[in-house]
Amino acid sequence: MLSPKSVLITGCNRGIGLEFVKQFLRLAKPPKFLFACCRNPGAATDLNTIAESNPSVNVVELDVTKQETIEKAKSHVASIVEGEGLNLLINNSGIVNRQGIEDVTREEMRSCFEVNAIGPLMMAQAFLPLLRQAASHHSADPMSCNKAAIINISTGVASISENSSGGRYPYRSSKAALNMITTNLCLNLKADGILCTAVHPGWVKTEMGGPNALIGTEESLKGMMSVLEKLQGEECSGKFYHGVRGDLIGW
Template identity: 75%
Template sequence: MVTAAIGLEFVKQFLNLNNPPEFVFACCRDPATATDLKEIVKSNSSVIIVELDVTKQESVEKAKSHVASIVGTKGLNLLINNSGLINSQRIGDVTREDMLKCYEVNAIGPLMVAQAFLPLLRQAAGQQSSEPMSCSKAAIINISSGVASITENSSGGMYPSRASKAALNMITSNLSLDLKTDGILCTAINPGWVKTEMGGPNALITTEESVEGIMSVLEKLKGEEDSGRFYHGVKGQTIPW
C-alpha cells in the first residue's frame, strides 16, 4: 500500500516488475483528485485506489475492510507506510500544534495503519510459515527520513520532523520485535532528499531514483537479521538510529 508522490512512483515500478503483484493497493486521501493514479488504473486492473487518511481512524478501518474484501484469505504481503509531513520549525518558532500535527501524520498514523492491517499480514505470513522473512512473505516498510537519525543530527532544528520521524523509527523497532514470531519483517527506510512537493526543487534525487533504490533494498531484505533496521534507500546501507 502506497501514498503521495513517492507512492505514485512505487505503483509504476511495482507494475514494471518481471513478476508484478496480483494487486497494488494505492492509497490517497482524495481519490477524486488523484488524476495521475486514475490514468494508471485505466490500463491496469490490478491497481486499486483506496481512500485513506492516516489521521482518521474511521478512514483507516474502512481502508482495511476494503482491502480485506479483495484479498480474502490470501492476506496482504507488503504494507508500505509512506505518509509524511515536514516541518522545519526551530526552537524559537515551534508550537505545540506543529509538534502534534507531525506526530499524527508521521508516527501515530503509520502505527494505526500497521495495527489495522496486521490480521491481513499475518494471513499472508502464515501461508509461507517455513520461509524466511521477506517482502514477498509479509512485511511492513515504514518510509522514514534522514533527519530521524539521532546519531547523524549535526545541525539541530526541524523539531517536529526530527522528533516525529525518530518516533516512527522506534515504532518500527518495536514492531520488528513484536511481530518476529509471526514471521513479519519490519524495517524503516530513508528515501533520500527527493524532488517532490515536500522535498522541494533543490532536492538531490528524483522520485524515480529514490524508488529504484528502495525497491533494490526491498528485494534484498531476507531473514530476521534484516528486520528492525534503518536503511538508506539509495545507498542501500544501514543508518545509525
C-alpha cells in the same frame, strides 16, 4: 526476486508514493493486488490514469489520521484478497515541518506526530490480521517483502546519532518516533514472521523535498526497490536503511 502478491501503499497521489506504484507495476511479476491509498481519490488524476489501464491497481481512500478511513480500507482490502492476506504494507505518507526552537508550536508538533508516527502505527495495528494471514501462507519461508512486511518510510534527519545541526523539531522528532515504532514492531512481530524495517528514500525532488533535492523519484525508487528485494531473513528486520546507498543509517 521482489514479487509480493499484494501491496498497500499510503500517500500514492503524488511524489514517492506515486512512483512506488509505477515501479511495482514494472516488476517482472507485478502484484496481483496493488492498493494505492490517498486522501482524495477524486483529485488523484495521475494515479487514476494509471489505475484505468492497470486493473491490479485499486485506488483506496485513506487518511492516516482518520481511524474510520483506516478501518474501511482494511475491510475493503480483506474483501478483495479473500483469505490470502496482505504481503506488504508501505507506510509512505508524511508531512514535513521545519520549525526551530524559536517558532515551534504545539499544534505543528501534534500534526507531525499524527501523520508521521501515530498514523503508521495505527496502520500496522489495523492491517496486522491480514499481514499475519499472508505470513501463515508462507510459514516455512524466511522473512521477506514477498512473505509479510511493514516498510516505514523514514528520513535520514530522524537519526539521533547523525543529528549535527538541530532544528526541524516537528519533523525530526515525529520520524524518530516512527523509528522507535519500527524497532518495536520488529520485536513484537518476529514470532509472526513479519519483517518490519525503516527506509530513508534519499533527498528527493517532490513537493516535500523541493526542487533543490539531489535525486528524482525514479532514482530514489530504483534504490528502494532494490533494498526491498534484498530484505531476506530475520537479520534484515528492525533496521534503518539508506534506500539509495543500500547501507544502514545509525539510529
